[in-house]
Amino acid sequence: MTLFFQDCGFDVARFRGLKCPSPVAIAEVQPDTPRAIVQEMDDDSIDAFVQVGSNPSMVALCREMEADVGKPFVAINAATYWHALRAVGIADQFAGHGPLFEKH
Numbered sequence: 001m002t003l004f005f006q007d008c009g010f011d012v013a014r015f016r017g018l019k020c021p022s023p024v025a026i027a028e029v030q031p032d033t034p035r036a037i038v039q040e041m042d043d044d045s046i047d048a049f050v051q052v053g054s055n056p057s058m059v060a061l062c063r064e065m066e067a068d069v070g071k072p073f074v075a076i077n078a079a080t081y082w083h084a085l086r087a088v089g090i091a092d093q094f095a096g097h098g099p100l101f102e103k104h
Contacts, residue, residue: 048072
């Protein structure tokens with residue numbers, strides 16, 4: 001995943017996977033786990049967090065962590081939906097689903 005983002009022109013300061021034994025187990029991860037990972041990874045070298053992996057719905061949790069940490073968080077499910085809408089010419093913006101829908 002790191003190489004994908006680097007190939008797209010982003011600097012990747014850190015990457016951390018959930019290391020779950022299966023895709024089903026990923027969907028069972030409780031919110032305290034990603035919160036702890038964010039606390040572990042956050043420092044001045046981090047400008048934003050991107051949650052990758054579509055099995056857990058992280059939109060609400062990313063919004064909470066964005067408020068707590070004070071840095072942008074992008075949940076992959078919201079980003080995928082945003083891109084699909086933009087690809088068909090829908091440019092609606094609305095609150096509650098992350099920075100892509102509010103600021104772009």
